[in-house]
Amino acid sequence: MIEETVYQHYLAALLAGRRVECHRMVQGLLEAGIDILELYTALFQQSMYRVGELWETNRITVANEHLSTSITESLLNLAYPSIFATERTGRKAVISCCANEFHQMGGKMVADVFELCGWDGYFLGANSPPEDTAKYIQEVQPDVVGLSLSILSNIDRLKQHIEIIRAHFPNMDILVGGQAFRWGGIDMINQYAGTEYISSLNDLEKMIKGM
DSSP states (O other): OOOHHHHHHHHHHHHTTOHHHHHHHHHHHHHTTOOHHHIIIIIIIHHHHHHHHHHHTTSSOHHHHHHHHHHHHHHHHHHHHHHHTSOOOSOEEEEEEOTTOOOOHHHHHHHHHHHHTTOEEEEOOSSOOHHHHHHHHHHHOOSEEEEEOOOGGGHHHHHHHHHHHHHHOTTOEEEEEOGGGGSSOHHHHTTSTTEEEOOOHHHHHHHHHTO
C-alpha cells in the first residue's frame, strides 16, 4: 500500500521535474515488493490525473504537463522485468489510441496490465489511424482489442475506429476506456454490440482474469 506521504512526496518531485528523485522512489517501492497494479493505480495514474487537473485549471503549463508525462513514461520501464516475468497464457490484446489522440499514457498502461496478466499486449501508440489498426488486427489475430480516448471532443474518431474494426471483425471483443469518459460518452459505447467500457485498471485486471 502506498502511503499518502509517499504519494505527495512523489507528486512534488514529479511536478518539479526531478526525474532522478522519482526514479529512486519507484525503484525503492519495487525493491520493497510493491504490487505492480498498486504502483500503476495509486502512484502513476493518480499523479497523472492530478497533473491533468492542474493543467486544466491553468495552475501548471503545458511544458510542466509534458515533462511529468515524459518522466512517468520512463518510470514504467522499471516495472517491466516483473511484468514480463509473468507466466504467459498465449492470449493477445491489441491496444490503440484513436486518431487525433496524442495522450498515450493510458493506452500503454492498459497494455502493461494485459502483460501483467500473462497476455501479449501490442500497444500501437498515439494517433493511430483506424485502417492501420484494422490491418494490424488482421496480422496479429488478437483475442481482444482495446481503444483509448483521452479527449471527449475526439469521440467521433472513436466511433469511426469502432465501426471500422467492427466492419472487418464483427465478432471481435472491443474494450474502451480513458479519461474522456469522466465527462460523458459511455452511452455511445453501449450502442455497439460486443463493445464494453472499462472504468479503471483494477476493473480491467478483474475482467482479464475472468476471460
